[in-house]
Amino acid sequence: MGLWNRPAAQGETFPSSKEFGVPRMYLERHISSEDHRYWVQYTVAFQTERDVVAALTANDVHKTIENAPENLVTLIEVLTMHLESLINDPLFAPVPAHNPGGLSALFASTAQRSKPDTRNRTLEALNCCRVLTRVIPFVYESTPGPRKDSDIHDLELRALWTPLLRGSPEALSPPTTPSPKLGNETAQEEIRATSGQFILTDGDESMLSNADKTSGRKDAVLEDMPAPRSHSNASKSVMTGHALLNTVMELLFHAGFTLPWTPEQLSVDDDENVSRVHFTIWEAGIGCSVDLENTTSAHMERRTEVMRLLISMLSKPMYTTPALLMQTQFTALDFIACDLERPVVLSFLCSLLNTISNYRQADRWSLVGARDLVRDIHTSVCFQVLGALLSYEDSSMNQVKKNMFRHYVMKLYRVSDFAFLATGISKVFGECMSETRGAFELGDTMNGMFVKPGEEHASELLAVLWIQLKINADFHRFITRSRQLSLDIFSWLMFVALANKDAAATLSQAQLAIFLLQDLTADRMFCVHLTSVQSLADLTIPTRYLRLHGEVAMDVLIEGVFTLFTKxxxxxxxxxxxxxxxxxxxxxxxxxxxxxxxxxxxxxxxxxxxxxxxxxxxxxxxxxxxxxxxxxxxxxxxxxxxxxxxxxxxxxxxxxxxxxxxxxxxxxxxxxxxxxxxxxxNPMPQSKPLPDPAASEESKAQxxxxxxxxxxxxxxxxxxxxxxxxxxxxxxxxxxxxxxxxxxxxxxxxxxxxxxxxxxxxxxxxxxxxxxxxxxxxxxxxxxxxxxxxxxxxxxxxxxxxxxxxxxxxxxxxxxxxxxxxxEQTLAGVLSPVEETQSQPFVWNNDSYLWLQNYIWGIVYLAGLPLGVWTGTHTKLFNVRFEEAAGTTGSRVLDAIVNLTSGLMATAAQDVEKVAEHNANT
Structure with a gap:
């Protein structure tokens, strides 16, 4: 491991040096994976995600793929193995030092002091994640085909999904804790033995946790982690993509890195026996009743960066044409959604649900060193991951497998869990509607960075809510059987539709809100609530979007539909x-x-x-x-x-x-x-005045x-x-x-x-x-x-x-x-009596699935734009259009984002016509 401490090329600039820097990747063929002095620079040369994007330009990566694709494969392999070795390194996120007293303190003070370690393993791990996040989209973007002087026909297959014989040298040894997917039989038995707190089986499933019956924090997945697995020097065949996904999941639950150390972990006398990867739920809510104490903004920022790597790994649909979306197997999505162990799925799912539902609840969080911006970005990334995983349809996969994230969301049934989710939904939409500047606008938050502000989470929430209502009938009933919730959600959806009806940049939000309204109005109780006495008074739609009249919410529904038709x-x-x-x-x-x-x-x-x-x-x-x-x-x-x-x-x-x-x-x-x-x-005037653009448009409409x-x-x-x-x-x-x-x-x-x-x-x-x-x-x-x-x-x-x-x-x-x-009139005897009412819920088919994928990955693309996650790649699921705008740098960035979104939604608008035709014909 000493090689990782060696400096990069002396006197050279890493991003530009042809001998020691990034250009070497495409100028020299077959760089050895043993050339640690070169590869180490990718783990120590950067301080932020922006540094990585600036150093690894799209031109550099494209040249590498064209001229020396094997070097990009080696880079991914080396960084993946280094991440694995860091998880197994006792000095990576080390156990906090105990405070010895008495004789222990005396012996500690007289002991021979070891040479100080100058490595920043946390930065190394983050840089591995940053570089992989940057290059993997280019791998997905690449088109299979013959390459000059190379046997690599399919770069994605070779870099991620080809089994490779991998040994276990000390520097690249596997993690000390069982992998979420790859573990020996003893470890798997221990996982099963400690995962019963969910009281969730494949037959009768609930998310009820024993945490509600005990004092203190009892995680709903693993109260005690299993013992470390033994390691063998024998080589084994492992796909780099699977190894990386396993490592990502472990990093998301690594104490000292993305999670705080718990008292149970610190109570172990021998640091070597401490369970560092702890599949625990990040926040209180579903599956756990107590927050994870001592969570800091640093934990949250690292977790966000690791999840960005996960999103990058899952982003293959963005680089798949709509025509092939239903026929393509997405290996990374398939692995995360279907192949992870049950405790890992439940921990991750509950963590995501609880994070988005706890967003900005006034009395819930007082993080050490926390900033609103940190939590805003973290919540946005959680929404993106959850949307990508829940929207991965079972019908698009091998029927033998099952999307376990959808499965367990479907199995939610506790009223308290539904109330918790509904409260979170109310917080996000309530804050969105309270904004006076308009819905879903992007703004300058700090230091010239353009990120999605708090109310912008409504865009992601729309998709997550739609999927939750679709796959969980009990949650659907919980919403529609509650008068207040029905009126609230009606207000939110009508607000979203009206606020975005004439804005091309956010048109798909209006479309999704209308889809949801169609689904909800197909439920009898929802419509009954809209006609209940004084229901109009309980609506919260801002009057700037709609003229309220009548006495019941049903009048507002008709007014809203009429407005959407006419304005x-x-x-x-x-x-x-x-x-x-x-x-x-x-x-x-x-x-x-x-x-x-x-x-x-x-x-x-x-x-x-x-x-x-x-x-x-x-x-x-x-x-x-x-x-x-x-x-x-x-x-x-x-x-x-x-x-x-x-x-x-x-x-x-x-x-x-x-x-x-x-x-x-x-x-x-x-x-x-x-x-x-x-x-x-109305004859044409003899002397024609200068045309009025507004009048011309009106005449055209007439x-x-x-x-x-x-x-x-x-x-x-x-x-x-x-x-x-x-x-x-x-x-x-x-x-x-x-x-x-x-x-x-x-x-x-x-x-x-x-x-x-x-x-x-x-x-x-x-x-x-x-x-x-x-x-x-x-x-x-x-x-x-x-x-x-x-x-x-x-x-x-x-x-x-x-x-x-x-x-x-x-x-x-x-x-x-x-x-x-x-x-006073009646039609008795004129019309035949009819008892059953007819309704038409939204009909899901391939076109609607394509539309939803377009929407979710469009949001993901837009959210990653300020950091340059996708810069230089060419998506195939939707078209991206950038237009250079005049003005300040800030205005150009904002205009680029708005124009980009317009391009995304133009594709969605074309897709929605197919969905509309199918629904109307059903």
Whole structure:
């Protein structure tokens, strides 16, 4: 080991020296692993992660892969073995010195003093982690293929997953404690003998720990570590990747390095018998009721760096094309998720869950030397690791194996554990919503570093929460059976959707919130809570994002959906099916909706059924069908409790009648007449002023006539709804008048020729779509108009007859009288009784899995950007776009991050269209 103390090249700069520095990696072939004087520099030359990124540039690594790939393989192997040797080194994170007294102190003072050790083993371990974190993404990025003068065809396979014969020299000996995966039979038996505190088996599983029954700290995994395993000098075949992952897990639980020493460890007389790797839970919460005392910010910072190495090892999906994502085996993910021993999985899982749930809880933490920034970054990395592990689907793996992290999250069942998780969720979202500068913004925290601030954890939490609700039915029920939690989570998700609806950089957060709302509204109790008395008063959505009205939270749901349709600058277009499915799920529970909510629904109905919208895209009629089904469910289950909505449907009876007899020729003629009338009424000015960009965009939106231009273009609302809509910025009386007047002129308009009809058909479709009669017949027959048709055929004559009464027709409060009349009506005998409500939860398939992977790894990529973790690599799962921005260095960094996120979410937006199509068709 003496070679590790030798200086690097005297008088040379390590990053630039061609003889002794980084360039030697690609200038010289086959550098021996025994050349310790060279390789040692990678463990001592750096002080921070940024130093590593600056020294190992992307150009250097790419040159090494191209010219001397075997040197990169050697670097990974040497650093991995050095990490293993450090864990076995008694001077690495040594046991704290005892304070001897009496004769012991006398003998200690007269003993011969050994030569002081100047090695900084902690820095060596951190630098090994930093260098490996830097180079492994390049290994994943590399494409298999023949290389000049090299037998390395697949660099990843050779560097990480090829079994190599490895001896056990003293300097590179294995750890003193059993490896999480590789241990002898005696060690494994001892692990099993000491791991019963979870009371968690494969049959009946709970996370109940004996810590709740005893005083003091009783870990839920291993109260006492097994004895050190014996070592053999015999060579054995081990994959470097597996050895590195084992070492990483041991480093995450290494006393004195990432964990504090416990009294039990320090009570051992002989330091050589102290168990240094201790699989204990980092914080109080699930599986353990007491915090790990004496945890310092240094422990947390080292743990963060080790977890960054773990994320780098797990990052292979980022460098896999979407087309191959479901067919590719991710060896590192597979090993961590499926092959670790049960005590290690439980310790790590509970540590991650507890860390994110304890985040910034006021009275929980008083760390020695702690800073908020340290815990912010640590929590973010825990979120990233947890998201990557929990999102690794069982279906993408060999069916013989099981993702044990998902398995044990599924097995959680204690109410106290669910309450603990819910409290943590509340803390993160509550802090996010309290920010006045806006959601999910990146800011300058200290020393010019751009990191994700506290509220930014909501981005990662969305994914973790979605997965938890998906795989744990008990947790899903715990949330939806609680009125307060249901209203809280509804507030959070609606806030996230509204805050990010028109920002391309964070659009996927809005999309994920909508996915979650679709899932939750498919639960009956969740919708019941939204219509409970005074539920509106218990919502916490900031009023700057939404105008609150009515008396129940269901009014806010409809207002939120309407806002997402109308004020997203077109970015929410792929989300229309999910928004309408939310209405469909909630419709059987609409009760006493306000006048404004009824008006919103009427406007959506008129716009989605307009000829121009129906003929614009092949999938648009499907959107109309979802809304029609929502109205049908309301009529079947809540007719007597929704006079305002029923009145809106009665006013829209002509819309339903037109849909019954819808034909392509009539629709095209209608579109032609509206265009002609608009051209005659609003001729082009002779002197054209300079164009106004804002006005041009508005005109374009009007021309497209999508739900983004919600303006009631087919008819004016009656007095009650018209008054409710006066405050809406999207009301355009001119559009309404155009349609009404154009329709009135219909009898005088000559029929269009076939050539004219074909021309209109080609112009109305988007992206090359041209509607045909066969296409219209394919969807028109599937429109569910029977319930609406029967109800309106019965109600419209009744209301017309009632309105013939002069006391009603000439009354100033005619609307109120009509509403009172409708409340007295019944559809008994008209509609067949229906007991079961219908709902459509989010449907998981390959496209949704791809979208989630894109989201999670996009967040991971963004979080690692300030430190340069992925700098110089080219991802394949999503596209990354950097744009040089003018301004200060800080503004350029921030603009680069924003532009990067926009690129990530653009890919996600394309993927979400596939998810939407699958969900709407199910």
């Amino acid at each position: 997203s600058n077109g970015l929410m277009t792929p989300m229309y099916p999910f928004l309408l499915l939310i209405l469909f799920n909630a419709a059987p529970f609409w009760r006493n909706l306000s006048v404004i909510s009824a008006a919103r629904l009427e406007i959506l109905l008129r716009q989605l059924s307009s000829p121009r919208f129906l003929l614009a895209e092949a999938g648009n009629p499907r959107l109309l069908g979802i809304l029609l089904n929502a109205f049908s469910q309301m009529l079947q289950h809540q007719f007597s409790n929704n006079a305002n909505v029923v009145y809106a449907l009665v006013r829209s009876a002509s819309v339903i009648d037109r849909l019954k007899s819808f034909s392509l020729e009539e629709a095209l003629e209608n579109i032609y007449r509206v265009r002609q009338y608009a051209a005659n009424v 021309e497209e006539d999508t739900p983004e231009k919600i303006a009631g273009t087919n008819s004016k609302l009656e007095s009650s709804s018209a008054q409710a809509e006066q405050a809406s910025p999207f009301e355009r009386p001119d559009d309404q008048a155009d349609t009404k007047n154009a329709t009135a002129q219909a009898p005088q308009s000559p029929a269009l020729s076939k050539a004219q009809l074909d021309q209109v058909a080609r112009s109305v479709g988007r992206n090359g779509f041209v509607p045909t009669n066969e296409w219209v017949e394919s969807w028109h027959a599937s429109l569910h108009l029977s319930v609406l048709g029967k109800a309106l055929d019965e109600l419209v004559p009744r209301v017309n007859s009632f309105c013939t009464d002069p006391n009603v027709a000439n009354s100033a409060n005619a609307d109120e009288k009509i509403l009172a009349y409708l409340r």
